[in-house]
Amino acid sequence: MRKLNVFGVLIVLAMISCAPKSAPVKSDAGKNAITFMTYNVHHCNPPSKSGVIDVDAIAAVIKRENPDVVALQEIDVNTNRSGKINQAVLLSEKTGYHSFHFSKSIDHDGGDYGIMILSKYPLSDMSTHKLPTDPATGGEPRVLSLAIVTLPNGKKIRVASTHVDFKGATNGKLQVAEINRLLANEKLPVIIGGDFNATEDSEPIRLLDKVFTRTCTNCAFTIPEVAPRKAIDFIAFKPAAAFTVTEHRVVPESYASDHRPVQAVLKIEF
Numbered sequence: 001m002r003k004l005n006v007f008g009v010l011i012v013l014a015m016i017s018c019a020p021k022s023a024p025v026k027s028d029a030g031k032n033a034i035t036f037m038t039y040n041v042h043h044c045n046p047p048s049k050s051g052v053i054d055v056d057a058i059a060a061v062i063k064r065e066n067p068d069v070v071a072l073q074e075i076d077v078n079t080n081r082s083g084k085i086n087q088a089v090l091l092s093e094k095t096g097y098h099s100f101h102f103s104k105s106i107d108h109d110g111g112d113y114g115i116m117i118l119s120k121y122p123l124s125d126m127s128t129h130k131l132p133t134d135p136a137t138g139g140e141p142r143v144l145s146l147a148i149v150t151l152p153n154g155k156k157i158r159v160a161s162t163h164v165d166f167k168g169a170t171n172g173k174l175q176v177a178e179i180n181r182l183l184a185n186e187k188l189p190v191i192i193g194g195d196f197n198a199t200e201d202s203e204p205i206r207l208l209d210k211v212f213t214r215t216c217t218n219c220a221f222t223i224p225e226v227a228p229r230k231a232i233d234f235i236a237f238k239p240a241a242a243f244t245v246t247e248h249r250v251v252p253e254s255y256a257s258d259h260r261p262v263q264a265v266l267k268i269e270f
Contacts, residue, residue: 032153032267033246033266033268034068034069034149034151034191034265034266034268035067035068035069035264035266036067036068036070036071036159036191036263036265036266037062037065037067037069037070037261037262037263038071038161038195038233038234038262039058039061039062039070039072039259039261039262040074040195040233040258042257042258042259043074043079043087044082044087044256044257045257046255046256047257047258053076053081053083053085054256055085055087057255058091058256059095061253062118063096068119068120068121068149069117069118069119069120069159069191070118071117071160071161071192071194072115072117072118072161073115073162073163073194073195074113074163074195075087075088075114075116076108076112076113077104077111077112077113077114078110078111079108079109079112079113080110084110084111088116091118092118097118097119099121099122099123100118100123101116101145101147102114102115102116102145103115103116103143103144103145103161105141105142105163106140106141114145115143115145115162115163116145116161117145117146117147117159117161119149119159121150121151122149122150123148123159124148124150125146125147127145127146128143128145128146129143129144129178129182130143131143131144131174131178131179133165133171133174134170134171134174137170138167139165139170139171140165142162142163143162144161144179144182145161145162146158146159146182147159151268155268155270157191158183158186158189158190158191159190160179160192160194161192161193161194162175162192162193162194162195162196163194164176164204165197169203172196172197172198172202172204173204173207176204176205176208179208180208180210180211183238184211189242189270190212190237190238191236191243192212192235192236192237193234193235193236194234195233196208196234197232199230199231200217200218200219208234208236212236212238213240214235214236215234215235215248215264215266216234216248219231219234219248220249222259223258224258224259225253225254225255225257225258231250233259233260233261233262234262235248235263235264237266243268244266245264245265246267247265248262248263248265249264251263
């Protein structure tokens, strides 16, 4: 009888060990917060490898850091220098982030060059807005890329990507002022990320700060990729009461691009 009992216990234990494991319990954190990254990807050309295009390297950074939404700058679509590949589509495929919006800034080298928004979650109401450039500066035309992201809890946020012209003394002020104007009447909370080509003590960032709240002050440096010396890549949001910054960091990535990515976790307060 004792042998049978032992045998029965062994059978039960075997059945338990072979039973399908339940899925891990999902955290509610993703429903109450959004992780946002901004990343100037240098057309997927690692600075240490002239002429080499490494989309996999950029995709690997995004997958490793696992943001919900990414504002990307310097994206090539079908340019000769990038081998006629569509970097927007490839980044979506390689990261598994199936919602994206590419915004063309200029014609370049037989293709398009611009910025994009990449998202884990559905995007809608996507648009591209030209930003002003003073012709006398010889500056490059720039744009603002906009979309609405719908989070798993059904909440909607307007997200934006931009790349302000490096001739910031004139064009930076013009372009940030236009960004402020374009989003002045937005009813949804807004998160913007971009390469502003301007430091915290500059007039373009002072203009940005009049409307938006940045996720950092005295920000860690973002450029160049090795031994960075200044911060010009920022994430900001409005209204101030819509989010609480629970984390802000510059990702210590020094291979894939000439900028380091910036990532923030924003607790949703609306």
